[in-house]
Amino acid sequence: MERLINYFVPEKYILDLEVDKGAKTIGGKVMVLGQAKAENIKFHAVGLSVDSVVVNGESAKFEVADGVLTVFKVSSGDLKVEIGYHGTLNENMQGAYLSTYEYDGKTEVIVATQFESHYAREAFPCIDEPEAKAVFELSISIPDSSEDIILSNTLELKFDSSPRPSGPSPRADGANSRAAALRNAPNQTLASGYKTISFQPTPRMSTYLLAWVIGKFHGKTVKNAHGVEITTYCSLAQDIDSVDFANEIAAKSLEFYDDNFGVPYPLKKIDQVALPDFEAGAMENWGLVTYRESMLLAGKNATLGTKKGVALTVAHELSHQWFGDLVTMDWWDDLWLNESFASVMEYYAVDYIHPEYKIFEGFFTGDSYAALMRDAYKDVQSVHQDVNSPEEIATLFDGAIVYSKGARLMLMLIRAMGWKNFCRGIRDYFEKFKYQNTVGDDLWAALKPYAEFDPGKLMHAFIDKPGYPVVTGEKQQRFLLDGPLEDENWPLPEISEDMSGHYILNLTDAEFEERLARFDELDLEEKLRLLIDRNLLAKTELVSSASLLPLVAKFKNEEAAAVWNIVLAIVGNLKIFFEAGSAEEKKFKKFVGELVAPKLAEIGVKTRKDDDENTIRLRAILLSLDYYAETVENLEKLAAMYSKNYEKLDTEIREDILDAKLYLEPGVIDDYLKAYQKIADPELKFELLFAGTLSKDEKVLAKMLSLLEKPEIVKPQDQTHLFIYLYRNLKSREQAFEWLTKHWDYVKKMAGDKSLDSYPRYMANVIRAEKEYRAWRDFFEPMKDNPALARAIKIGEREIKARLKLIADDKVAVCAELDAIM
Known part of the structure; x- marks a missing residue:
């Protein structure tokens, strides 16, 4: 891939942009100061029309081809390049794009940006590469009739940061926030029918971190103990109080990072904005973090799960x-x-902020488990992955590898070094490389003085290649689900039975039974390690899948929600052996119902005032299993709590109430979908919509399938999830697949670069019949030449074949064991 920084090294961008959301246009002038390294210099400019180029005061010859602007015959050394251009605002949630929401009977339009990974080039001409760091001075002009506020990475040039508004705002929303002050900010100047807001220079940063948001928002401002102002914004359709929790997490997260990283947060403010349309979960634009609404907002009745999700997302981005x-x-x-x-x-x-959340339990049963599952196939990508084309950049964002496996490896490193020693190295790293670019070896070198081992040697062994070891006694082998184990060694700091290391332990049957006999004496991580490893080993010839049935039966009276989370995963893996509607499946559902009955009877289906965090999580898991078991008595109890006043339902079990009511009375789907279109609360919207995807009623599923091509009802950001949920449902799988084959061009347009590979990947996760596999393969096989899809298709094929082989090998034994138990 050609690197444009080899032609020109930018130092500063001065952007004077005009944005008109009504006309869906963007354009203006971009002045770039920098160093020419070649006679002809190049800029990324995808989908943009370049009107003029002036270099050091003189007009220059140029051309735009294949998304690259080439300026011919410039002098070497210092250059001032002025580019006039224009373009359009898109609706595909990348570059500079349009988003909408409904408020007070009107459609409000927002302009937002999403430049990671390589989409800044769709908004303005630039060297759109991480290494090409520069300072950005941004001015944005919008029609002077607009009541919109404009936010960017830094404070407005003339914005006086003190005093801040105190007491109730005169606005109707009553928000005590910077948003109110921005409505009348003193740097809003009028010229030629436009008003302009200019922003302070940014730190030296990469293009993908530049951001702006234009629209009608309200928000609240807090200041943390270190003096940083945090303002969280949401659309006018959202409850202003739903930003309070995100403000709290942001304020304390910044303090935690300041204290541990050594280099204080370098900006005066940080804004967080909940966007109605957002392709990813969130984006870490420096000083202006953007989020999907469901990832940032948590009202006073938000579930514990929502609060945890928001807390993790905010802490991640900060x-x-x-x-x-x-x-x-x-x-x-x-x-x-x-x-x-x-x-x-x-x-x-x-x-650190909420120790009562026991948040690492979720890491072990979520991220760690996902990493182990994904990393067990031959063609999976490594954490460090070469990139040879722009299309391949999007495929790097594999959550189970770059995020989950990478996090698991970092945890292994941190625990081997100790938290204090790790932070000492991190402080050195930030101090040495602030405002610069690095490679992995720079980090390992900074950590090495504080470790009793070589961090680079350890991490390269896991990061530069896929896979992980299964340890049998003193022997290591690469653990694979799609082939025989391969002899291979990794440099492990130590072998422990907690959740620290990225490996699994192959205990002998005697060793496993010994630990199981003293299960109550094990600490929680040891319990999770024992069950997770056994579940994975049962997918190979090392352990029979049938042995999982008597194993999970031992946990009827288990108290820990984290342990039940793994039981839930094991039950999910056992489902593949039972055909839908068969006598075996009915027997297995009865087994699951009897498994959860004692503990569910003890804690009840309804939330109690004295429930602790573990009990709330436990009930959610048990109700999920019980729904699969179709225990009518409990479904009726839940359905009896139903009310059309959805906001008043017990939020911790509201999803279960909605699912149960729809199970017993399919006709209520009409009420759900009507409410879905009117309600703003993102958590409730999700519950109302996705309840329909669990249905077994053909009419309900037909209505849900029809929504796939109605972006005016289901936003494009949610379309992929809606399809996947419908494909997971055996009752709608065939119809969902038929829809996909007929609407693939539409899907490609709506999904965007970063979501397209979700289709072959998540479909492969659930296929368990030869007929389904052939249909999947015949559809996706011709797309293997597409770099954005190639890896997902290849791994998906391996995953499906491994699952089909497992079913063929173990089905008889699993059914025989079930007969013996029941």
Whole structure:
């Protein structure tokens, strides 16, 4: 891939942009100061029309081809390049794009940006590469009739940061926030029918971190103990109080990182904005973090699960303000330098802020388990992955590898070094490389003086190649689900039975039974390790799948929600052996119902005032299993709590109430979908919509399938999830697949670069019949030449074949064991 920084090294951008959301246009002038390294210099400019180029005051010859602007015959050395251009605002949630929401009977339009990984080039001409760091001075002009506020990475040039508004705002929303002050900010100047807001220069940073948001928002401002102002914004349709929790987490996260990273957060403010349309979960733009609404907002009745999700997301993005923004990977092959670090730091930060959440339990049963599952196939990508084309950049964002496996490896490193020693090395790293770009070896070198081993040797062994070891006694082999184990060794700091290391332990049957006999004496991580490893080994010839049935039966009276989470995973893996509607499946459902009955009877289906965090999580898991078991008595209890006043339902079990009511009365789907279109609360919207995807009623499923091509009802950001949920349902799988084959061009347009590979990947996760596999293969096989899809298709094929082989090998034994138990 051609690197444009080899032609021109930018030092500063001065952007004077005009944005008109009504006309869907963007354009203006971009002045770039920098150093020419060649006679012809180049800029990325995808989908943009370049009107003029002036170099050091003189018009220059130029051409735009294949998304690259080439300026011919410039002098070497210092240059001032002025580019006039224009373009359009898109609706595909990348570059500079349009987002909408409904409020007070009107459609409000927002302009937002999403430049990671390589989409700044769609908004303005630039050297759109991480290494090409520069200072940005941004001015944005919008029609002077607009009541919109404009936010960017830094404070407005003339904005007086003190005094801040105190007491109730005169606005109707009553928000005590910077948003209210921005409505009348003194730097709003009128010229030629436009008003302009200029922003202070940014720190030296990569193009993908530049951001702006234009629209009608309200928000609240807090100041943390270190003097940083945090303002969280949401659309006018959202409850202003739903930003309070995110403000709390942001304020304390910044304090935690300041204290542990050594280099204080370098900006005066940080804004967080909940966007109605957002492709990813969140984006760490320096000083202006953007989020999907469901990832940022948590109202006073938000569930514990929602609060945990928001806390982790906020803590993740704010750790990026150091690891990613202050210090940035040199190229996208080191994306893990950003994401692996942030994916483990979020847990440390939230554990510090809310220790009662027991947040690392979720890491072990979520991220760690996902990494082990994904990393067990031959063609899976490594954490460090070469990038040879722009299309491949999008495929790097594999959550189970770059995020989850990378985080698991960082945890292994941190525990081997000790937290204090790790932070000492991190402080050196940030101090040495702030405002610069790095590669992985720079981090290992900074950590090495504080470790009793070579961090680089350990981490390269896991990061540069896929896979992990299964340890049998003193022997290591690469653990694979799609082939025989391969002899291979990794440099492990030590072998322990907690959840620290990225490996699994193959205990003998006697060793396993011995630990099981004294299960109550094990600490929680040892319990999780024992069950997770056994579950994985049962997918190979090392352990029979049938042995899992009597294993899970031992946990009827288990108290720990984390242990039940693994029981839930094991039950999910056992489902593959029973055909839908068969006598065996009915017997297995009865087994599951009897498994959860004692503990569910003890804690009840309804939330109690004295429930602790563990009990709330436990009930959710048990109800999920019980729904699969179709225990009518409990479904009726839940359905009896139903009310059309959805906001008044018990939020911790509201999803279960909605699912139960729809199970017993399919006709209520009409009420759900009507409410879905009117309600703003993102958590409730999700529950109302996705209840329908669990249905077994053909009419309900037909209505849900029809929503796939109605972006006016289901936003494009949610379309992929809606399809996957419908494909997971055996009752709608065939119809969902038929829809996909007929609408693939539409899907490609709506999904965008970063989501397209979700289709072959997540479909492969659930296929368990030869007929389904042939249909999947015949559809996706011709797409293997597409770099954005190639890896997902290849791994998906291996995963499906491994699952089909497992079913063929173990089905008879599993059914025989079930007969023996029942």
